[in-house]
Amino acid sequence: MKKGLFSKLVATFAAIIAVSFIMTAAFLSYWFESYYFEQRKGQLITESQFIGTAAVQYLEGNISSDKINETLTYIGNYLSADIWLIDNYGYAYAVSDIDHKKILYTQVLTKELEDLRLGHTIEKRGIYGDIFKVPVHTFDIPIFSRGVFKGAIMMHTSVSELKGTLIRVYEIIWISALFAIVISCIVIYYFSQKIIVKPLAQINYVADKISKGEVDKRVSIKSKDEIGVLAESFNSMADSLEEVEKNRREFISNVSHEIRSPITSIKGFIGGILDGVIPKEKENYYLSIAYEETQRLTRLVNDLLDLSAIEAGQFKLRIEEIDINEIIRLCVIKFEQKIKEKNLKVDVLMQDDNLYVAADRDRINQVVTNLVDNAIKYVKKDGNVKICTKSKGDKALISVFNDGPTIPENDLKYIWNRFYKGDKSRTSKISTGLGLSIVRSILTQLGEDIWIENKESQGVMFTFTLKRI
Ligand SMILES: Nc1ncnc2c1ncn2[C@@H]1O[C@H](COP(=O)(O)OP(=O)(O)OP(=O)(O)O)[C@@H](O)[C@H]1O
Ligand SMILES: [Mg+2]
Incomplete structure (x- = not known):
């Protein structure tokens, strides 16, 4: 159990966390790349204004070719970019890097000129002719002077150089993500062990012990979850x-x-x-x-x-209309012999001649017989026994009272237990201590109640309920 649940938990949580961190890292990387290129474009556009002014001055013959080349070299170094100036027919006329001189006065832009003429910038990535052997990022910005298209500035930056900075940021993002995944997994491991796996293992261990007969074993988990x-x-x-x-x-x-x-x-x-x-x-x-x-x-x-x-509910109750007063009368007659032997005074108090209830005749007979038997058995010689029936709402209340010593308060809750006998020495040959358990089981099965009261004037009274008709 331990291995299964534990590995499932950790694997599920780790997978969820790994997926979320990987998604976050991927999103961050993507976002940062776009941000970085936007920044770069912004920087190139700012510098292009300066270059554009110099280019127009050169085209108008105000500055020399050396001067314009020098300016391009200076700005190219500053931007880590190779800058070319192109005239309005697409011919290069100045470059920032001397090594690119061979493209001077060749046509480097053709189809892009249309877009540039309309004032659009152009962005490309890839190998550029035979000049750049590695992929470059090229950004073309048109030059206008007093509304007239004067050519364009082409700025090339090696993609690997641009990516160099990005790669460092990616490294930070992905290493942090990996670190977070590892830390989260450790935390999940620790807490799932502490919160779920160990307590369950303890419960399992104790359950195993109990099933082997050590019923006094308990678990000691105090958490509030x-x-x-x-x-x-x-x-x-x-x-x-x-x-x-x-x-x-x-x-x-x-x-x-x-x-x-x-x-x-x-x-x-x-x-x-x-x-x-x-x-x-x-x-x-x-x-x-x-x-x-x-x-x-x-x-x-x-x-x-x-x-x-x-108790097993095997006695099918045959509920019928019975006269409880009649049952009591017959029961008292049954005990006539014993009543005479002990010289008892038995009072039977009934509101009416008949009191009809819904119950099983044989079972109720057993209840009354057991209670009257107890009363006669536990009352002293020449004592009093009183049996009353009365109706209260939809219930009939039947009570059997006998005078004599009361039952100790502490024993009151035990008298219904099987084999409970007031006579602790168990010397009594006439009782087994099953009578009251049978009485209570029958009444419980009928959905009725029974209780006992110690009367102050010395005596014990049992009262039970039945459903009136
Ligand atoms: N009317 C009573 N007066 C005093 N004590 C009683 C009375 N009825 C029951 N008890 C006490 O409760 C105990 C349990 O009664 P219960 O009827 O279950 O068993 P029992 O009478 O001892 O044996 P059994 O009824 O099986 O012959 C009795 O031993 C007795 O101590
Ligand atoms: Mg009894």
Whole structure:
């Protein structure tokens, strides 16, 4: 991953930067070349005025041929140019460089004369006859005296000499561009390593560790950008994974613990009977205890299966119109025996005879049975149990109250967990700690709510909602 992403990033940015710098450098070079030639033309035109005046004076016989040649030589040196003077028929009559004497009184301009006569300047580049062996830049400027065309000034500059200056500027432009590209690439390399590649590599490393079971590993990226947010989300995902893993371990240890004690006693009793350690007349008694233990095991397994089926959403809810008051009445009757045994006072308070709600009959029966079972189980002997139903808006509120000791505030959020039991010693043989988890899972699946309140006057009240019809 590291190599792929990193090289793609650096290559993309480097390409973008290289293209932009190359374009800028090319544009600058082009612009500078035109600027430079414009400047040169300006300089030649300025000097040409002086030459033009001297040429007219010469043509009118006011100065000698030596004088005009001398002037041309002087200005030619100054401009680093070879200057020729041409008459109105295109014949050369003065040159700045003695070596070019052979062109004197030959016709060097023919077809260009038309344009010059109209007052236009002419610019050319290339090899010029057999005089210049290297390419030259030639600039022809017409001479007028009192409006009459008097010939032209031809100024030749070696292109390589002109380019000499330009090449130095090009060098500066292109070396700067290259330098900027290299520096930018280094900066991109450094920052993409620091900002993206290293953090991603760290996340990848930790993800790998977590997938191998080290769920306590976390990434330590504190940046405030998207990578920082990703790292935060990653860590919270790792937290959830750790929590799930912890729950899974706890669940397995709880299930094993719950199963081990009945199996141990069943094994002990049956072993005792088989070995003859238990006397014949006591056999029935111990067998009935073993039978109870198998019932407890069956109930545990059924509860677990129920719970996992509800949580997995495998129980298809059959929503129908049910009378919650009727369900409560039947449930209380079911517990009559236990109520009598503990001599409890059970009050059932209902607004009306019937309260119709939309729910799954069997599941709601399970909810009510679990809550009433808890109330009867955890209330003291001769205690009070109160069951109320009432309607509030489009909801029915059902509460089951029993007096007796309250649940410690710290434990309130745990009572819904699987295998949570108030009796920490786990000695209770009648409970598994699954009842309330089943209750909450059913109500959650129905989209309803349940909560618990410790009553000040000593007691615990569970209230849940159902949708009224
Ligand atoms: N009405 C209540 N009064 C006091 N404590 C309660 C009451 N209902 C539940 N609790 C506490 O919450 C714990 C969890 O209850 P839950 O119904 O989930 O499990 P259980 O009753 O122990 O076992 P099970 O219902 O599976 O037989 C109980 O062990 C008990 O400590
Ligand atoms: Mg219970």
